[in-house]
Amino acid sequence: MRLLSSGELAKELGISRRSISRYADEGLISVALVTPGGKYRFDLETVREELRQLAKKHREERS
Template identity: 85%
Template sequence: MTKRLLSSGELAKELGISRRSISRYADEGLISVALVTPGGRYKFDLDVVRAELRKAAQGRGHA
């Protein structure tokens, strides 16, 4: 089964944060981009991003 990849807007909505934050996190390497479309748009795997953000929060001393 193929996972559905989310756009930055869809990911932002799922996580309850802004699209600008998604872009910033991707640019800073805090979250991984699963795919860059031919048009240059980013696609994300929700489960991977959640794990990455959880790990980043733990590294800052947050649960």
């Protein structure tokens, strides 16, 4: 498993770094590791799956 910073994750997903931080703070995506300096690290595949599930839930709620 390769852990990504919020900036790297944002680039991979095509969304802003601020959105990544907000999603993590709200518990919408899992943080794999918090560094001693307080920086988040993420597993790309875990976050992709969590975002897929959130999108699916959102679509179902709108139906």
